[in-house]
Amino acid sequence: MVKKNIWVVVPAFNEGKYLKTFLLKLKRFNPQFIVVDDGSRDNTISIAQKYAQYALRHRVNLGKGAALRTGCDFAFSDLQADAVVVMDGDDQHDPADLSLFTRALEAGSDVVFGIREESEGMPWLKLKLNRLSSFITSILFGAYILDIPSGYKAFTKKAYPQIQWQATNYAVELEITARTIKQRLPYTTVCIKTIYHDMNKGFSILNLFDMVLYLLKLKLAL
Amino acid sequence: MTLFQIFALLFGLWMIYVISIHAKKQVLSQVEFWFWVSLWSLFIVIALFPALLLGISNQLYFSRVFDLLVVGALTVLSIMIFVSYFGHKETQLKLNELIKETALKEGRKQIESKKVKDGE
Numbered sequence: 001m002v003k004k005n006i007w008v009v010v011p012a013f014n015e016g017k018y019l020k021t022f023l024l025k026l027k028r029f030n031p032q033f034i035v036v037d038d039g040s041r042d043n044t045i046s047i048a049q050k051y052a053q054y055a056l057r058h059r060v061n062l063g064k065g066a067a068l069r070t071g072c073d074f075a076f077s078d079l080q081a082d083a084v085v086v087m088d089g090d091d092q093h094d095p096a097d098l099s100l101f102t103r104a105l106e107a108g109s110d111v112v113f114g115i116r117e118e119s120e121g122m123p124w125l126k127l128k129l130n131r132l133s134s135f136i137t138s139i140l141f142g143a144y145i146l147d148i149p150s151g152y153k154a155f156t157k158k159a160y161p162q163i164q165w166q167a168t169n170y171a172v173e174l175e176i177t178a179r180t181i182k183q184r185l186p187y188t189t190v191c192i193k194t195i196y197h198d199m200n201k202g203f204s205i206l207n208l209f210d211m212v213l214y215l216l217k218l219k220l221a222l
Numbered sequence: 223m224t225l226f227q228i229f230a231l232l233f234g235l236w237m238i239y240v241i242s243i244h245a246k247k248q249v250l251s252q253v254e255f256w257f258w259v260s261l262w263s264l265f266i267v268i269a270l271f272p273a274l275l276l277g278i279s280n281q282l283y284f285s286r287v288f289d290l291l292v293v294g295a296l297t298v299l300s301i302m303i304f305v306s307y308f309g310h311k312e313t314q315l316k317l318n319e320l321i322k323e324t325a326l327k328e329g330r331k332q333i334e335s336k337k338v339k340d341g342e
Contacts (some may be wrong), residue, residue: 038323054332056325062318074329086266168318 006102006154008033009071010052012089016042022091023051029095030085034075034210035118038067044089054079064151065172076157086147092194093152100190101154110159111180111187112175113145133174133211140219141181145189148153148177152192159185170207171214178215182222197222225272230269237262 012019019035024031025034035048039061048055056070067085075081083105087093097114100116104112118127130147138144155163162183165175180187238259245255268275273286279290 034329055330056329058321058325060317060321062321065320066322070325073322074326078326078330078333 001096003011004102004105004156005080006030006032006083006085006105007075007079007081008087008098009068009075010035010087010089011035011038011067012040012044012048013038013061013064013067014040014042014044015089016040016044016047018091019044019047019089020051022089023047024097025086025091026095027051029098032070032079034071034079034100035089036067036071036217038062038064061160062179063167063169065170065175066168068172069165072160081157083154084148084160086151088151092196093197094193097152097190100192101152104188105154105156107188108184108186110156111163111176112154113187113189114154114185114192115147115189116150128164129208129211132208133215136172136215137177137181139140141178143181144179145177145187147196150192159183167214171210172204174211174214175218178218178222193202231266234262234266234269237265273330 002090008026010023010026010033012035015022023033023035029133031053033052034054034056035044035052037045037048037055037057039058045055045057048057056074058067061103067168072084075084085101086096087095092113101112101114106190130149134144134146137148149170151173153173155176156207159180161175162185163179167175241250241255241258241262244250250258268291272291275287275290279287282290284293315327
């Protein structure tokens, strides 16, 4: 196993409420992290500047996909990262699981998907929509990957140009998955714990149409 | 003159007024200004004298002038949507790039200041 230079990228939009708690936890497990404030109107940037090693800022809100791209570009080109782990800034992800990702990357996987455990209190509707996105993806791209909307992922510098996404919003999760399958990159999944603070976040029935449309668009484009 | 013609005339004049305001703000070039003024003037003329198109509609096998107008309007509308979609997309990409570059520049400054700190 080769020890890699791994950076954590945290996109954050109006996460003032939980960001400090999350970053303090994250610091204990990995001191190398970048926060990308995606045009927040609260105190997200001041928290990021205080606790993160690097705090980047989008002057205008562009969306999660754009924030991730800025963070990953910075990590790979300016900090010479070998791999990047992406985590949400709303304290939903447990930094204790980081070791699972680093181990999988060091074992040779190019992409690692964090999959939330079902018993963690995920709302029923979100769970069904979640499974539906996996099902549609498997039909269109030929591989069944659970919990596609999960924002806890990791990928290597080698994989990054091949999975580089165009989506600027939450569709980035779908696009990373679709591109990973399409490019036949070696991937693995790891089971992660999830803390639910805000039930209104994430996939909703309103996103269903967008999701299907976006997957069809990707199928034609890739 | 029918009620519809009066409405069309007022609407056309209103659109020419809107164009002149945009031209005063120097949003439009000379060519763009005259293109839009000609287009709306043509709209007024056709609304007032629809019989002018009778020859063209017969030649194109449209049973009514109205059908020709609908097809013409839809064509113009489709072109406008197509052009504005790509214009919007291009602006969006440029804006994304600009915001990303500003953020990255900020990050590079942080790297430099860390290097200076470590050197001290």
